[in-house]
Amino acid sequence: MITVEALTKTYSGFTAVHDVSFTARAGRVTGFLGPNGAGKSTTMRMMVGLTQPTTGSATIKGRPFADLPNPGLEVGVLLDASAQHAGRTGREILGIAQRTMGLPKGRVDELLHRVSLTDDEAERRVRNYSLGMRQRLGIATALIGDPEVLILDEPANGLDPAGIRWMRDLLRDYADQGGTVLLSSHLLHEIEVVADDLVVIGNGRIVAQGTKSELLAAAGTVVRTPRARDLAHALEVAGVACTLGTDGTIRTDADPGQVGEVALAAGVPLVELRSADGAGLEEMFLELTAATQRESGTAPTEKSAA
Numbered sequence: 169m170i171t172v173e174a175l176t177k178t179y180s181g182f183t184a185v186h187d188v189s190f191t192a193r194a195g196r197v198t199g200f201l202g203p204n205g206a207g208k209s210t211t212m213r214m215m216v217g218l219t220q221p222t223t224g225s226a227t228i229k230g231r232p233f234a235d236l237p238n239p240g241l242e243v244g245v246l247l248d249a250s251a252q253h254a255g256r257t258g259r260e261i262l263g264i265a266q267r268t269m270g271l272p273k274g275r276v277d278e279l280l281h282r283v284s285l286t287d288d289e290a291e292r293r294v295r296n297y298s299l300g301m302r303q304r305l306g307i308a309t310a311l312i313g314d315p316e317v318l319i320l321d322e323p324a325n326g327l328d329p330a331g332i333r334w335m336r337d338l339l340r341d342y343a344d345q346g347g348t349v350l351l352s353s354h355l356l357h358e359i360e361v362v363a364d365d366l367v368v369i370g371n372g373r374i375v376a377q378g379t380k381s382e383l384l385a386a387a388g389t390v391v392r393t394p395r396a397r398d399l400a401h402a403l404e405v406a407g408v409a410c411t412l413g414t415d416g417t418i419r420t421d422a423d424p425g426q427v428g429e430v431a432l433a434a435g436v437p438l439v440e441l442r443s444a445d446g447a448g449l450e451e452m453f454l455e456l457t458a459a460t461q462r463e464s465g466t467a468p469t470e471k472s473a474a
């Protein structure tokens with residue numbers, strides 16, 4: 169479990185992260201979403217002691233990162249895959265991690281195999297690695313100590329579609345076995361597929377957080393019926409605000425269960441009833457962060473489904 173409490177980071181008057189609090193729970197994948205410059209990396213760096221918070225704190229399994237005696241055994245961290253020593257081979261980098269953590273030698277080969285880096289690739293210098301290979305090596309380094317917690321900044325960056333699928337399955341298995349996974353991304357589709365919980369950040373502030381299903385439900389409901397006017401009337405009588413579209417669909421902020429109940433009570437047949445998540449999380453993400461986009465220049469808004 170990771171707990172972030174009121175983290176704030178200010179750089180000479182500029183607030184990169186403002187009062188950020190959330191929890192990433194064991195057995196779940198928590199997606200940390202935000203547009204460029206939103207403050208994801210800064211928040212993650214503060215969690216692992218690489219950036220000193222201006223105020224606030226973060227703990228991993230109840231302790232600040234700096235207090236973990238052998239941190240690699242508790243938390244696997246991948247912040248910048250390109251920060252690995254370019255002159256060393258992949259095998260050397262894993263070997264250093266293995267020795268530093270006091271792990272058996274065999275772990276290096278195990279991990280190379282786990283992230284599908286071949287023997288030949290393992291002998292190449294990292295400067296000659298593709299971005300995808302660097303990510304795989306970074307994941308191997310994060311996993312080598314078999315930690316219970318993973319903190320990964322944009323781990324899907326540079327991976328091809330098969331690599332993205334591999335990463336998704338790896339993180340899912342990891343959480344299913346009780347691990348805590350926090351991953352940041354702007355690849356919304358990837359987050360939507362893999363995450364259980366979401367924390368959305370814009371301009372350094374949390375703009376939404378909750379379970380994925382809560383946040384998608386918060387996107388509202390689309391319902392279609394041959395008797396759209398009757399249903400719109402019934403919804404209004406039930407105190408549910410809705411918008412009647414020209415194509416016979418109705419959109420409402422209420423959840424699908426409530427809309428179904430109103431339709432049943434009104435005797436209105438439905439041909440479609442679903443969460444308004446057709447465009448998925450991307451729609452919600454863009455909507456939630458629109459007010460904090462650098463282009464808009466407007467003040468940030470707060471919205472929470474939790």
Ligand SMILES: Nc1ncnc2c1ncn2[C@@H]1O[C@H](COP(=O)(O)OP(=O)(O)OP(=O)(O)O)[C@@H](O)[C@H]1O
Pocket residue numbers: 179184202203204205206207208209210211354
């Ligand atoms: N050392 C620093 N000095 C000054 N400003 C900084 C520093 N580090 C980060 N920032 C600023 O803090 C803001 C947040 O940056 P951060 O890297 O955390 O964003 P991010 O959400 O990870 O973005 P991206 O998706 O582009 O990686 C940015 O405006 C960035 O320029």
